Amino acid sequence: MPRAERDLEIIFQFVQADTSTTANKWFNGLIDAIESLSVLPQRNPGTTEDPALRQLLYGNKPHIYRIIYSIDLSRKIVDILHVRHGARDSFDSTS
Numbered sequence: 001m002p003r004a005e006r007d008l009e010i011i012f013q014f015v016q017a018d019t020s021t022t023a024n025k026w027f028n029g030l031i032d033a034i035e036s037l038s039v040l041p042q043r044n045p046g047t048t049e050d051p052a053l054r055q056l057l058y059g060n061k062p063h064i065y066r067i068i069y070s071i072d073l074s075r076k077i078v079d080i081l082h083v084r085h086g087a088r089d090s091f092d093s094t095s
Helices: 002-014 021-038
Strands: 054-060 063-072 077-085
Touching (some): 021 063
16 A cells, blocks of 8 residues: 555665665565565454554564554455554554
8 A cells, every 4th residue: 555655665764774784684574574464464463543454563672563454355455554663653544
């Protein structure tokens, strides 16, 4: 989804993945974690903001990121809605 794509671009720039091998490796791990949702997307819990949405946590404290996503079982589609740092305030699931 467009919002998640913007989130990833911001994270890529923030961690300076284009200039740091370590940051690039971490960012690629984040992408791999997101892509892993194509297999068993229901394995993760619902969000506190909206139980119909799910979240995958990636990283280690204090740098944990939340991948917020929805599942359309009938079409077998996972939509990544938002990627955000876990320390941020709750999000508005309606926007």
